[in-house]
Amino acid sequence: MKVPHVVPYQGSKRKIAEDILMNIPKKIQGRLFEPFSGSAAITLSAAAKNLADGYVVGDKYEPLINLWRKVVNNPDDAAREYKFLWDSQLVDPKSFFAECRSQFNVDNDPVKFLYLVARxxxxxxxxxxxxxxxxxxxxxxLGTNPDRMRKEMFCASELLHSKVDFRVGDFMDILKDATSNDVVYMDPPWQGTSNKKDPRYAYLLDIERLTRGLEDLNSRSIPYLLSFDGACGDRSYGNELPDHLNLIKIDIHAGRSSQATLLGRDDITIESLYLSPALVESSSYESMHKRYA
Known part of the structure; x- marks a missing residue:
């Protein structure tokens, strides 16, 4: 089934979702959790493959989760409101964007957030x-055409309606009821792109909090995957995670950097994916990689 693309979010894992999902069981016994959801690319890709019977989509940024809740539960309303914003910009796109941005910073309307991201x-x-x-x-x-956006929204709704639980909060609160039958995919803010001088995220990364959270997941034998650091050309983003977590690191080629393309270079982006001990030690993981070997 087609994988929808609702939120055109820079940093989305949509293009490498297949490479990431190759590292989880063909069928998850429990739920797939995505506590740093962003564009929810992994959840949507997994749902298109029917990899789990249930999904948990969470994030600390409430307008984002409210957007996903509206898209999945009321796609017609979400599409209609997006079209109204998109059409309203046509007289003076630049001024309308500024006005919509000011309004959003007061009311946190989720569809206004989508319009701003798209534009x-x-x-x-x-x-x-x-x-x-x-x-x-x-x-x-002018951003994603409203007719296309409507199709993407309805496709996302079809995949996730009645199968997803939306949560707002810290990632460990979102994962408090995760079990060893579930699989967790995490894509927290990268160290190299989440400092105060380069605020690409609403909430900055607390590396100590992340490490404690991973220790807790390990102690509970919860399978998880983590996209965390990487490199582009000769530039690295962030430090590797502590050795005591016993994670297996896999490099994923994410293709040519769009920024490098603009500068006439051929830099390739490498993203690091970390696999937890509980995931690697599972019989389903071992048998899966025998199939790919």
């Missing part, structure tokens, strides 16, 4: 020190 420069979300959305519009385009 902003490189689909790259930015926040100021007050937590307000402050990215500029891309004046070369």
């Amino acid at each position: 902003c420069v490189k689909n790259a979300i930015r926040f100021n020190s007050q937590g307000e959305f402050n990215q500029s519009p891309d004046n070369r385009r």
Whole structure:
């Protein structure tokens, strides 16, 4: 089944979802958790393959989860509201974007958030020190066409309706009821792109909190995968995770960097995927990799 693309989020794992999902069982006995959801690319790709009977989509940024809740449960309303915003910009796109951004920073309307993401420069979300959305519009385009957006929303709704639990909060709170039958995929803010001078995320990365969370998941024998650091050309992003977590690191080729392309270079982006001990030690993981060997 087609994998929908609702939130055109820079940093989405949509293009490497297949490579990531190759490392989980063909059928998950429990649920798939995605506590740093963003574009929910892994959840949507897994649902298209019917890899689990249930999904948990969470994030600390409430407008994002409210958007997903509306898309899945009320796609007609979400599509209609997006079309109204998209059509309203046609007289003066630049001024309308600024007005919509100001309104969103007051009311946190989830569909306004989607419009801003679809229209902003490189689909790259930015926040100021007050937590307000402050990215500029891309004046070369108008964002995802509303007819296409409607199709993507309805496809996402078809995949996840009645199968998903939406949660807002810290990732460990979202994972509090995860069990060894579930699989967790995490894509937290990268160290190299989440400092105060480069606020690409609403909430910055607390590496100590992340490490404690992974220790807790290990102690509970919960299978998980983690996209965490990487490299582009000769530039690395962040440090590797502590050895005592006993994670297996896999490098995934994410293709040519779009920024490098703009600069006329051929830099390739490598993303690191970490596999937990409980995942690697599972019989389903071992048998799966015998199939691919």
